[in-house]
Amino acid sequence: EVQLVESGGGLVQPGGSLRLSCAASGLTFSSYNMNWVRQAPGKGLEWISYISSSSSSIYYADSVKGRFTISRDNAKNSLYLQMNSLTAEDTAVYYCANSGNSRLDYWGQGTLVTVSS
């Protein structure tokens, strides 16, 4: 059974930083591209970042470009999202999801990030 488990969310002040992690099991992690998708409270889904299986290709949504950094450690079956210069608009549940053939196959349960003073 594929399991993706996010962690690292919490309350952070505006301008602060946070690092999210996503631990994968039940799949050959090193074979899959990975993504972060977020959902602001009561809002829809927003794709924010992609990293290829070998980390050779990385993409970001304009809304986070220059502030967020995606990375992965295939030896640890883990995905990360370093978030800097956070604003209230970054408040959301953050999901990790794997993507095989251009679809988001499996999603984690999400971790809530709240940016507030």
Added chain:
Amino acid sequence: DIQMTQSPSSLSASVGDRVTITCRASQSITSYLNWYQQKSGKAPKLLIYSASSVQSGVPSRFSGSRSGTDFTLTISSLQPEDFATYYCQQSFTIPWTFGQGTKVEIK
């Protein structure tokens, strides 16, 4: 960026009803269109990929189709567990973008 426009934004239906949700892309995305179901407080779940392929384990009452840049998700006979919000998503080009969602509620 490619805009995905879903309609309706919400609908009320009864158990056993046939339900249709539409998603229109702002430009050609060929068949790079996926559908997800999200129940309250839960993570989204992949239902349909490549416009019309049903994900493994998804009930056969769910189907998808394409006509040009218009895509349709159909639930042939609505079941109690199908009340949720449904999102379309294009994976033709990055940034991947989602529709705004369609909330299916109990009539």
